[in-house]
Amino acid sequence: MKRLALPALLLGAALLLTACPQTPPPPPPSASCAPTPQGLTLQALPPEPQGLGDFSAPHVPGELLVLPGGITPQALAGRVEGVELLGSLPGGFLRVRVSPGEEAAKAAALLRAGARWVQPNYLYRPLFTPNDPLYPASPLDASRLQPYYQAIRLEAAWDLLGSPRCTPVVAVLDTAFNPNHPDLQPSLLPGRNLTPDGLAPEDLSPSPPPQGYAYTDGEADHGQGVAGLVAAVADNNRGIPGAGLNRVKVLPLKVFYWVGGEYISSSAVLAAALRYAADQGAAVANLSLGTSTPLDGVVQQALGYALSKGTLPVASSGNAGTDGLFYPAAYPGVLAVGSARLDGTRSDFSNYSTQPADLVLAAAGNKNPLQTLWSLALGQNYPYYQTLGAYAKWVGTSFAAPQASALAALYVAEHYARYGRGPSPDQIRLCLTQTASNGGSYDPQTGYGLLRADRVMTDTTYCFP
Known part of the structure; x- marks a missing residue:
């Protein structure tokens, strides 16, 4: 497969990206990749x-x-x-x-x-560093995605993909989604509103705020941005390509709603969404959210349920720039994802862990000096919320996690193509951590290092033994 050509984005009334691939990726097959259960019993x-x-x-x-x-x-x-x-x-x-x-x-x-x-x-908060509106608009746009994807060798991995036999599902548990966004709609499954916001179960739009409260810029666009990095449609002469390269579907699950004066999520809603994702057969559950609160028994139990059903939770490490992963990234069984600069060093905002953990990095920007990357925004205004537009510049560990989620899903599809079955969550986590840039060694600042997508597709020790 030829690598995708990703010219610079131009700012205007609409943001379009002209891709000129020699050979477009194949359309995804209709069958889904059934996750392989972890083998846990309720007693375990x-x-x-x-x-x-x-x-x-x-x-x-x-x-x-x-x-x-x-x-x-x-x-x-x-x-x-x-x-x-x-x-x-x-x-x-x-x-x-x-x-x-x-x-x-x-x-x-x-x-x-x-x-x-x-x-x-x-309460769980979306983990992102707000984008700066004063980014320069030029053909030399430093926020284009290609350098970020190249940092984890994703283009090289795309060249190694075989013929797909199934389409893995990544559940994205997040703020809000616009199912009609033309750069995402073909990749979306019917979603679910798991919040008690009074809207219909199928309504994925931002929750109406209480009287006297209002959204901040980009707050509800977060979920669309995360989903875009997983599965924005590639080779459609529009916007960005998701890391899943038309081989991954997104199950959008709205878990953020207004509690008092905050747009936030809760233990009960997050746990319900994790169980729903697992019951729907998601291979991966992306959690670009977190809290510093330890031991949430409700969420930990739901994470165990998801693992037992074969769903790997992938969670952002946190944006405090301090030692200690946020939860749910810190829970056992979860793949934690921090952010790296384009030079491979840890982003200044990314939480790290001096205690060994299942932590990897993906390139997702920096605050000082500023590095940002393009992804989707809702692209649809609401009476109570004005979107950032069709596309926006993002930064934060929230946008590292979906790159790892998409790579995990691509690995599931490749494993299924080779063996006729998907890997278990333990196998996925082992494959991604042990093939990362630190060569299987753990570093307190970078965990197991930057993801190496090319190794994930070729390794015969941990990924395809």
């Missing part, structure tokens, strides 16, 4: 937590998530005044309402009344 999943969560962390006001243990929900709620049952979550957790400001006190009372574990309904 992480043990249920016991005690209290961290109530100093951001959370949904007036809500608790409770693991009741051996007590019936009604009996437990009846033992503590001011606790209202709202419903149950998969995995045995209960969602309850208490008076805002009394979350910690009521949690302690529920624990004394016999509950096994009580936590807040934690």
Whole structure:
């Protein structure tokens, strides 16, 4: 296969990219790649937590998530005044309402009344560094994608792809999506709104804000930008090519909604989306979001469920530029993805980990000096939200993760083509970490190093033994 030619983007009323490939990539086959289960039983999943969560962390006001243990929900709620049952979550957790400001006190009372574990309904934020509107517009645009893809040897990997036999699915759990965007629509599966924002389950548009609140620039465009790096349509004389090169489908799952005055996600919604992605047969779940809060029993349990069904969670490492991965990237079984500059060194904003973790890097910009990369924006305005346009410049670990997710999906398709079955999540994670630029060695600043897509497609030790 010839490499895609990616001329510079031009700024104007519309942003178009003229690609002149000698041989376009083949259209994706109709069959999907069924993920290979990890082989976990429910008994082998992480043990249920016991005690209290961290109530100093951001959370949904007036809500608790409770693991009741051996007590019936009604009996437990009846033992503590001011606790209202709202419903149950998969995995045995209960969602309850208490008076805002009394979350910690009521949690302690529920624990004394016999509950096994009580936590807040934690909040998860999209992990990106906002783009700067004063980027120069010229044919020498430094934000074009080609240097970023070349940094992880993606073009070389595209040349090595065989004939696809199935189309892997990447679930993108994020802010909002425009299914009619012409540079993404052919790559999208029917999505799902998992939030309690009052919109229909199939409505992926930004959630209407409460009275008196408004979006910031680019806030809701985030999900479209992440999905674009996975699967924007290649060779259509428009915009950008996704890293999946027309061989990957995206399952868009809206998990962000307004909680008080913030556009954010929560433990309950994120866990429901992870389970939904796994039940829909996604090979990868992209999580360009996070929190510094440790031990969210609801989300950790959902991650274990996804792994047991064969879905690999891929999560951004965090944008604080400090030691310690954000969650869910820090949980066992998750492939954590940080950001590198174009020279391969760690981006100044990217979280790292002095403790060994399943951490790799993809090139996704820098703050100082500034490096940004193009991806999609919603391209459709709403009465309460004005999009950045059809395309926007992005930077952050949020835009490193989808490159890794797309590469993981390409590996699944190639594994399926060779062996008639997909790899397990452990196999995918091992392949991507051990073939990265640090040669299987762990570095506290860069983890296992920059992804090497060319090695992922050729390695006979870890990827195709």
